[in-house]
Amino acid sequence: MHKLLSNWSSNIKSLPESYIFPAESRPGDAIVPFFNTIPVIDLHTGRHHAVQQVLEACRDFGFFQVINHGVDENLLIDTRMVVKEFFDMPNEEKADLFSEDANKKCRLCTSTYDYDIEKNHLWRDNLHHQCHPVDDFIHLWPQKPARYRDVIMKYSLQMGNLSTRILELIGEWIGLGPGYFGDGLTGVQIFSANHYPACPNPNLALGLPKHRDPTLITFLLQDAIHGLQVYRNGEWFGIKPTPNDFLVILGQQIQVISNGKLTSPTHRVVTNSSNHRISIVFSINPKPDSIIEPAKILIDNSNPPLYQSFQSKTFRKTYQEKGDYGEDSLDDYKVKA
Ligand SMILES: O=C(O)CCC(=O)C(=O)O
Numbered sequence: 001m002h003k004l005l006s007n008w009s010s011n012i013k014s015l016p017e018s019y020i021f022p023a024e025s026r027p028g029d030a031i032v033p034f035f036n037t038i039p040v041i042d043l044h045t046g047r048h049h050a051v052q053q054v055l056e057a058c059r060d061f062g063f064f065q066v067i068n069h070g071v072d073e074n075l076l077i078d079t080r081m082v083v084k085e086f087f088d089m090p091n092e093e094k095a096d097l098f099s100e101d102a103n104k105k106c107r108l109c110t111s112t113y114d115y116d117i118e119k120n121h122l123w124r125d126n127l128h129h130q131c132h133p134v135d136d137f138i139h140l141w142p143q144k145p146a147r148y149r150d151v152i153m154k155y156s157l158q159m160g161n162l163s164t165r166i167l168e169l170i171g172e173w174i175g176l177g178p179g180y181f182g183d184g185l186t187g188v189q190i191f192s193a194n195h196y197p198a199c200p201n202p203n204l205a206l207g208l209p210k211h212r213d214p215t216l217i218t219f220l221l222q223d224a225i226h227g228l229q230v231y232r233n234g235e236w237f238g239i240k241p242t243p244n245d246f247l248v249i250l251g252q253q254i255q256v257i258s259n260g261k262l263t264s265p266t267h268r269v270v271t272n273s274s275n276h277r278i279s280i281v282f283s284i285n286p287k288p289d290s291i292i293e294p295a296k297i298l299i300d301n302s303n304p305p306l307y308q309s310f311q312s313k314t315f316r317k318t319y320q321e322k323g324d325y326g327e328d329s330l331d332d333y334k335v336k337a
Pocket residue numbers: 192194208213220222227228267268269279280281
């Protein structure tokens with residue numbers, strides 16, 4: 001519990017040694033331009049138009065912004081508010097949720113699962129829990145703030161619906177047909193809230209290092225503070241936060257299912273010295289025993305499978321053990337030419 005940044009980060013003037021990333025991976029003082037051409041999908045416009053946009057965005061970038069998404073705007077505000085209230089609570093109120101056990105279904109932690117062995121600590125505290133089906137997990141969620149369970153239940157249900165719509169569009173485009181992403185591929189839905197406090201030396205620290213999401217697909221809700229950056233063609237680009245809309249980030253498991261037609265982008269989170277930042281990540285993940293493989297319908301003589309089959313849980317284990325945040329986790333599963 002004493003490790004949580006919220007306990008001590010506001011009392012220090014310089015970054016502790018264990019938070020200083022090596023020169024090759026720290027942000028440094030390079031000026032990072034904003035990415036100006038984020039693909040935007042408007043779910044209100046005609047279906048065909050939306051599919052075309054998804055198509056290009058998913059192949060080229062692996063991420064896109066979704067507007068007119070159907071999730072209540074007030075619910076977005078309430079969700080950010082209860083999360084902020086949670087992180088702002090005195091430590092005694094949060095102590096029962098703090099845990100270093102990665103198997104806990106609802107837990108508050110700092111940095112990563114491996115705090116005691118990791119080379120560098122991340123400048124973030126994190127609350128995460130499972131949320132599908134809601135009734136199976138809601139009793140584990142924070143009891144304070146008083147509105148937490150009610151608000152996050154509504155958020156989880158609406159995000160579940162949004163993810164179904166987006167996965168249908170993606171499935172349609174890559175030729176999987178309707179209903180491909182059933183419960184086996186989407187049954188583990190995780191709500192994960194990051195709190196990145198103001199950092200005394202943002203050039204040396206990272207909120208999250210360079211990584212590719214191990215999920216099927218990730219929906220990111222941000223506040224108004226910049227922090228997310230994507231890596232494209234050897235350069236970092238900042239993503240302007242859009243607090244009313246979602247950024248959809250494709251995960252590595254959908255890259256495999258699409259046989260490489262979809263890209264899972266590399267990204268990281270930087271901190272800043274004047275503001276704290278909250279981000280809310282809703283991820284859709286396959287059930288642990290589900291088999292992940294290039295969809296058979298996409299495979300023929302001219303499109304051989306690029307990846308071997310694996311169980312979702314085996315991949316997650318590789319991701320964690322390699323400790324490189326997913327840069328090479330798919331290498332073990334590539335079909336050798
Ligand atoms: O905080 C963010 O903006 C992104 C978080 C993220 O990339 C993740 O949780 O995988």
